[in-house]
Amino acid sequence: MKVNKQKLKSALNILFIFGTFILVLYFALSQEDLSTVGQTIRKLDPWWMLGGLGCFLVHMTMEGGLLYVFYRFQRVRVSMRQSILCGLIGMYYSSITPAATGGQPMQVYSMKKYGVPAGITSSALAVKFFCWQCALLLLGAVAWIFNGAAIHRALGKGIWMVSLGFFINGIMVVLVILLAISRNAVRAIIIFCVKAAHRLRLVKDVQKTSSRWDAALQDFHASVDIITKHPAQYLSLFALSLIQVTGLMSATYCVYRGFGLNAAGYGEILAIQLMLYIAASFTPLPGASGAQEGGFYLFFGSYFPGSIVFGALLVWRFLTYYLSIITGFIGVLIDGSRNRKRATRLAALQNAEPADGESDDADEQAQPLDAADDEAQPPDQETEP
Secondary structure (H helix, E strand, O other), rough: OOOOOOHHHHHHHHHHHHHHHHHHHHHHOOOOHHHHHHHHHHHOHHHHHHHHHHHHHHHHHHHHHHHHHHHHHHOOOHHHHHHHHHHOOOOOOOHHHHHOHHHHHHHHHHHHHOOHHHHHHHHHHHHHHHHHHHHHHHHHHHHHHHHHHHHHHHHHHHHHHHHHHHHHHHHHHHHHHHHOHHHHHHHHHHHHHHHHHOOOOOOOOOHHHHHHHHHHHHHHHHHHHHHHHHHHHHHHHHHHHHHHHHHHHHHHHHHHHOOOOOOOOOOHHHHHHHHHHHHOOOOOOOOHHHHHHHHHHHHOOOOOOOOHHHHHHHHHHHHHHHHHHHHHHHHHHHHHHHHHHHHHHHHHHHHHOOOOOOHOOOOOOOOOOOOOOOOOOOOOOOOOO
């Protein structure tokens, strides 16, 4: 039987994620008893855990809300419900693929079924990514300025990992800015990297790979135009990204307080969490698995007593990662169910005599902003948004 390569890759990625979790579990349980961990987690303050869930909900809502606002700016009639569903799909596939590479293609495919052009969604995702990077680096820099002593005290010689994380994440922002200044320079860099990868036998077909990257460059260039021509729109999306990043990073403080700890303030815990995320974000593994868990021990080892640090790791990782997989998978199932229902209705309508006034209900497309029909509308080509 022929196995689908994409499904095989997804299965292997999921196995890797849970394999990493099992290794961490084994390592921790070799140090302490399982019943001790269970007792520790049962002592958690439920109100602080609700706060942690609230932090995740802020992150999840902003994931779809940013797309919704972008579509509004581009005059694409998409409902908030569909935007959040698209965000959930992205969260799921980004969580189970290396370097979060699977989320954006699946989101483009999902929104295309609602009548949204692929180029518009690609631009939305590119702008959202740029806003996230800028928000992450800005909050990280501010946190380092105001909590530098605590960061150095917690990390010691491991501070180089944070510096490397800032550098790699900063490159992403610089590339977008460079694209705004000189598109040809970015194309030259891409061609150089593809040829270098070919010499290392990482790329087989130079022409095909270069063409694919050039197509992606077109989408990114369109996104940069949106940023440069409409700064007010960018600032609005950037503000939402600040809320999203802060929401996700704040879950760690809820875990900290949930275990009855209060020696460190919110700003300090948030600063350490930002450093951990920045340091581990460049790890090319699904969900930065392994790097995040190991980093938690290193970065928060002095904040959580040894008897509860593993329990804190489990709760924190659930709130900030595994919950994304669970809710994202639910979103994928909902999207698949709606697609099947839509296909069934279309097939039934094609086989039946169309009745007067009923043809507009054939398909559930994107919810319009100011009309009662469900058909997504592309942006107005005659009016610049």
